[in-house]
Amino acid sequence: MAKWFMLTLVGEDRPGIVAKLTHALFEAGCNLGEASMMRLGGNFTMMLMVGFDGKAKALNDVIAPVSESLNLHLHVDEINAALHTHLEPDVRISVYGADRTGIVSEVTGALAESGLHILDLESDVAGSTESPLYIMHIEGHAAEGIDSLRAALNLMQDRGIETSLEEIDTLLG
């Protein structure tokens, strides 16, 4: 059975990266699993699970010609992984405020202490160079309930960070 590898690729963004890379993986008989790809600060970043029947070195050799031609840094890790192991988030938290050092660690630190297990986080810096605005969206699991997270966020509010929390009530039907 094929093993799972985590591929990390980062480099200057340009059109066609995903198509070229996935074509090379397809040609080499790889299976794609879960993936997250996104443009961050003018770079294109990819993290993807790849099922491959061979060693990390061999997989690296398959991808290296493509990643080099696209000027992407490549990293390959054999990982202990499986598909169909999703954890369902039960809370969504949005945060925004004037960008300043420590805002992320302050907020995520308080939330972690209140039982939040982060499953998905994306953040952005908007506004302008002179007055940047930090925006963050988190989905996670509230291991100690919603109320303790609300209390943690209320403290943030007092420090000038806007927050909102919404329970995720997933419908099954």
Added chain:
Amino acid sequence: MAILDILVFPDPVLKQASETVTVFDDEFKQFIADLDETRLSAPGCVGIAAPQVGRFQRVALVDVSGNPKHKSNGYMVLVNPEIVEWEGYKKGREGCLSVPDYTGNVMRATSIVLEAQDVEGVTQRYECEGFEARAVQHEIDHLDGLLFLDRLVSRRNDLFERKVYKK
């Protein structure tokens, strides 16, 4: 009573529209009972539609009363349902017995009025809000051959949905 087999996408029949129910006989009532037993066999499942078990008739069951925080009409047998009024839109997370191991965000009307026949064929009128309205819309979609996958919206860049600015 029997637990029926759930069809799972990519079975193409899930994308086919179902037909109007015209016969309300004992066999039909037995089917409704089996359909609800099938729903109840899946933990947390609040709705099911006949085409999910391979019967292409316009019948769906919805019951969100299991969680007391949801406003609810209780157990609803919806035969030939029609939504006659819609209001508001909200994004919410949905999953489906026919699409295992995936959930996604879907926009749905926040309150609806619907007309449907009951198990005896008598027309009933229901007002549904929030989670129950969402469940009804999800099930009626099944009758039209639509899955929540057809209506996914991005998980990213959510708005601050809880903030309501009054005029």
